[in-house]
Amino acid sequence: MKRKQVYTLLVILCAVGFYLFETYYQPPAVKEAQEEGEVPKETTNSFFLPSSTTGQVIHHNYFSLSYSEPHEQAEWVAYELKKKHLSNNNFKRPYFEVDQAVRTKAAHWRNYKNSGYDRGHLCPAGDRSFSREAFEETFITSNISPQMHDFNSGIWNRLEQKVRYWAQRYDGVYVVTGGILEDRLHSIGEEEVSIPKYFYKVLLDNSGGRTKMIAFLLPHAASDRPLYEFVVSVDSIEKRTGIDFFPQLEDGKEARLEAKSDYKEWSFQ
């Protein structure tokens, strides 16, 4: 074999090795947790996890997420919100930590400092306040997105409270939420954390032997409009994000539910 061929072979082997590593390697802590069947622990039924367009799904104890390295935030965060999760605990808010489970290195919270944008939770702290451990787990940088304060404390907060109301009423909704991650978004910080122009929330209620869905697409801006004006079909969000939200449902049922954009089965009080 000539020297040139040897080099070519080495390069190919390295490329294949890197590909395999990128595809299958997981940090030991995460891998062990999965093998022990703790994933996701009690709260998120993996049966209803969305697909990932980034190939980096991470299961934390109380929610799961799919991290987008180019946008330095999650493309979705998913969890189940049960009636028993609702509580009025008033834990002290801890400091944010970089999510060590993100192998491509999650964004640092300093990107948000003095940026003018909130560290907006995707899985709200208020949805995980049934224990201090769960509450504090939401304070990781893979669970936040830059949000304008008037949006975060306004209509987005109203939507999160509505989800808690539905969790109370229907006992158990699956929640998937994130920003619409597109090309050429503006960003903040040295690591260039993308600022989404829209945020979405997709809900599935599987209680009472029936399955129903609802989805919201909110422009990233303050609004006093009623929430039902932002209801869209799950299909339309799948089209914009490339995410398949409920691939585990039987195909016919999935197609029927995801095409709907009415909200008559969801009480807006």
Added chain:
DNA sequence: CTGGACTTC
């Protein structure tokens, strides 16, 4: 509830 910023050690 959703958050930030400032002072002090």
Added chain:
DNA sequence: GAAGTCCAG
């Protein structure tokens, strides 16, 4: 960096 205090939507 951590803790306390004060602030706004």
